[in-house]
Every structure is written in structure tokens, then in C-alpha cells.
Amino acid sequence: MSDTNSPGQPDSGNSGELSWPEYLTGGESRGAVPPGAQAAEPEGHARPRRVIGTPPPAAARTLLATDGGASREAARELPAEPDDPRRAKRVEKIVAACFIVAGLSGLAFMVFYGTIGVGSITNVLHSNLALGGSMALMFLLLGIGAVLWVRHLMPTVEMAEDRHPMAATPQERAAFKETFQQGAEASQFVKRPIIRRSLIAATIPMAVAPIFLLRDMGPLPGTSLDTTVWRKGLRLLVYGTGRPITAAEFNSPGALISVGPEGYLENDNAMAKAAVSLIKFRPGELVYGPPARPGGPSVRNKVVPNWTVDNIVAYSKICTHLGCPAALYEQTTHRILCPCHQSTFLATEGARVIFGPATRALPQLPIGVDSEGYLIATGPFNEPVGPSFWERS
């Protein structure tokens, strides 16, 4: 007993004194690298080489149970046997069974891959189910087996492992420096500046080139967000039927209809900004005020009187918050709602915001009547429709 636990023996009890190379090799290489620590190692001692994380040699294990005096040192080692050997045997069988079935599942995966075709939708469904199921079972059982193994067979011991110094030894650093300098000289990198400088110059375009790829994120929208296809003289066509509409037809108070600009109903890109809700009000319901610009309030909060026809008002359908179609209209309360974030606009007062995250009224489209009596736009929107954006003035 005394020969395995004599003072100065490189066991784990004083492993904090080990230098980094000794730590890596479990202390067996001691005497070769750091000359200062050489005296502690008795020469010719035939201690078996031990790998970190495995149980200690049988001699040490017997000491654990019998020798009280040495147990303080030896207790730092991991116990070799679980407390209940019978239970351990049972768990061992379960773990092995998990691993075996996991392996069989892996085999089944290969068999399913070969046997189930993918010629039809049904076969693809069956193949997906079989492949996914067998693979999931394989990984699941591997995991379960590993967890059972860890929980029931491996011991629970708290071990403190002191951190080793991060820096390499002075000898190693000196050796590296020497090697590096020799290599640099041998490569002529220092001696021949034209090669060195041209190489450095060649790498600069390589670094800059990816920046040019950012151009593909463009082109910049320019003024396309400021305008829609609406312009003076375009008729308002009922979305779906494409029929123009007269004020006399659209005469029921509380009426609503989705319209788009003549010639653009099938143009989804144009309609994404140009969709308009046409609403008919009872006489006296509308509250009039000036437009936002020029010379008026900075945010329009009333119906512009010149832009209506016989109590018919046209508002942009695109929510000024995030651009959802704000098309829920309550004809009793005159509220226009956006279904996305509950922004609520009051249609009788220029669709100003009365609730929700939107900050601007829905833009009002100037409308009038052409010579045949059909409703037309008398101009474009005088402000950008839809969500606010960076360059929006």
C-alpha cells in the first residue's frame, strides 16, 4: 500500500501542481519536459499508465474500501462499482436492449429506403413516415440508453479540476519563434519586397469585391413609393367586375365597394398601392376640412370637400401602419378597421386615426364625374399611400 501512495507520488491528490504537459499525459511524462520537477519522480517505478476518466488500478480500488487512512486521498477517484450491483445488472440489460433496438432501427431505415418506392404521392407519404420513424426511433433509443447509462451506472461525483495556465512554456514559445523566423527567411518574403507588396495589393480587391454584391439589393425604390397609378381622368372600376360606376348607381347610404383605376385592375403591382374603398354617406355626416398640403394642417384630419361627389368619398385601402388592406367598414359607426393591428380610422372625418398603431389618416383620392356621369379620379393622391418610410416627406 505504501508504494502506491507514498508522498510525492503523482496521484490526483496533488495534481494541482502538475504543469500543462504533465496534465495532458496524466503525469507519466514527468521528468522529461520540466527539469525543475524532475526530483519528485522516483526513477524506475513501474506504475501502470492511466488514462484520465477511467477507474484507477485495482490496487488503488481495494484501498478505497479497506484503508481508512488513505481514503482521504483516494476518495477523489471515481468509484468503480455502483452501489447496487443487482440493479446495475438490470439497468445494463435495459441499456443494451435500447442500443440493440436502435441499431435494428438503423438497419430498418436502410431497408425502408430500399423497399418503399417514391413513385406516387402515397408512396412518398409512406416512405417519409417509415424513414422518419425509424430514424427517430434510432436516435431516441440511443439517447434513452445513454441517459439511463449515465444516471444509473455512472457515479455522481463532484470533481474540481484546476485550470491550467493558458500560456505555452517559454521553451515552446522560443522554439516557435525560431521556426517562424527561419521559415520567413527561407521563403524570401522579407528579402523580396516587390513580391510581398504585390501580394498584399492583390488581396485588396478580393476584400472589396463582396461589397459590390450589395448592389444587387437594389435598385433603390426612388419615387415609386410616393406615387400610385391614379391620375386625372381615370375611371373608378368595381374590382372583380371591372365595371365603371356612377354616383346615381352608388346611391345607398352606408354603401361600400372596392374599386381600382381603369386599366390597372389586372396589374397586381399597381393595385397593391392603388386599391381604393368607395364609401357613400348620408347628407350631413361628413366633416370637411382642408387637405394636408399645401397650406393646410400637416396631417389631414377632415374630408376634403372638393374631392367628394354627392357624399361619396374614396379612401386608400392600404393601411398607413404596415400596408394591410384596411377594408373592414362599420357603416353604423363609420369606422374603417385594419384587421392586422386594429388601426381604426374614422371615415366621416377624413379617415383620421382614432385607435391603433397607425399614425396618419388614410389618404383621400380626389374624385369627380366625367361627361358620361361615371366617377373618375380628378388627380393622383396628394400624399404617399401606405406605411411611412424613411424618405417620406
Add this chain to the structure above:
Amino acid sequence: MSWITARRRHPAAGYLVVAFVLVLIGTAYAVITGGSASASSPVSANSAQIAQGRNLFLEDCATCHGMFAQGVSGQAPGLIGVGAAAVDFQVSTGRMPAAKLGAENPRKPPRLTPSQTRAVAAYIQSLGGGPPIPSAAQVSTYGANVGLGQQLFVANCAACHNFVGAGGTLTDGKYAPALTQSTPTQIYEAMLTGPEAMPVFNDLTVTPQEKRDIIAYVTQVRALPNPGGFSLGRIGPVTEGLVAFLGLLFFMVLAALWITAKHGKAHE
């Protein structure tokens, strides 16, 4: 008699008596109401029908809408000029007579029979005109253009009623009802009259033929296969997926805790 006397204190006797009386009342009610429901309803309004409608109006509607259907401020709108279509919609869907004043009158089994409904509608129609009840031919979806109906529905109706008519929420407790039980006549009447918060779609803006197209879409979309679950208006079993996801996440957290928990006999 002695058989009853002997068992009248049996524990089940009380329940039996209650059940018997309930069956009796139910049968009598079914006989009475069934008898009046079987009466045929004349399509054209006559003075007798209007008189019957007036009596029914005074019984069931006048409390809120006023003796002369003039409306009561802050309580119920006037009904002069709303037309028979509005009355038929409100009464045949059971929304009127309303059980209580609320944000939205829910659909419920109608209180009046079809013939009584038509009588009240004829009475209101006689007061000030308005859109009449559409005929069966007007709401027929035979030969309708379902594709155009879908376009019109998506552009003008789906914002509130959902793209398959599952309904949706409005402000202050109001909601757009689901259209899953609506009859073609009721859909037509709703578009024509704009009940409650719904906008009006008159026959000049959305023609009768286009209304039939919309009705065809609303009724035929019901037959499309539903992805199942609490489908959120045919989106799919998203709610169940969320619950399953969160439940599984909780289970996995528990499993992780169990795996890393201290176990067995602690070794010194």
C-alpha cells in the same frame, strides 16, 4: 292505486314525476307551434296579412321600435322604409326580436314562424316601402359564376367575414357573423339592406346576377374539405399545433431537469 301509494316515497319517484310533466309540456308545445308552422304563406301581401303582421309587431317589436315603428332614440332604429327584406333577414335569422340590447345580436333559432315573419315584413313594407324579400328565382345559384363571386367576395366581404365566411371581429364587441348557416335568401337580404354594421351593396352597384355569384361562392365553399381541428377559418389545426408544441416543450424541459438532477447515493 295501491301500487302508486306503495312506491310514492321511492327515491326515483320525484324525478319520474318531473320527467313526465316535462314530456307532457313539450308535447303540447310541439302540437301547438307545429300546427301554426304548417300554415302556408302567401307570397303577395294582402290586407289580412298586413293586419296579422301589425298585431305581431305590436306584440314582439313595438316595445323597442315604437308603436308606429318610428324607432326609439338610443334604443332601436325606426323601421319605416327599411323594407321587407330587412325584416325577413332580422327575424328569420332569429336576431329579432332581440333577447337584450348588446353590441351584436347573435343568430339564434327564430321566434316567429316563416308565415308570421312574412306578415311582419308585409306590415313594415306597407309603412314606407323599401327592398322587398327576394324571390326564390332571385337567389338561385343555378348557372352562377362562382369565380367572379369569389373575386367580389374577397374584395368586399372577406375583410370582415373571412375568406371562407368564417366570420371575424369588429370594434366594441361587434363582430361579423359566420356565414356557414346563412340561407341564400338571407345572404341576398344582408347585401341588399346592410344589417347592423354591415355596408349596403345595392342592386345597381352589385347587380342581382353578381349577388347570385357571391351566394354561389359562399354556399359552395362550405363543401370544400376542411383541414380539420379548430381550423381558424380553414387555415388548419394551428391551435392544436401550438398547444402540442408548448406541451412538448414543457415535457422536454422536465426531461432535461430529470437527466441532470442529482441521483443515487452521493459519493463523498
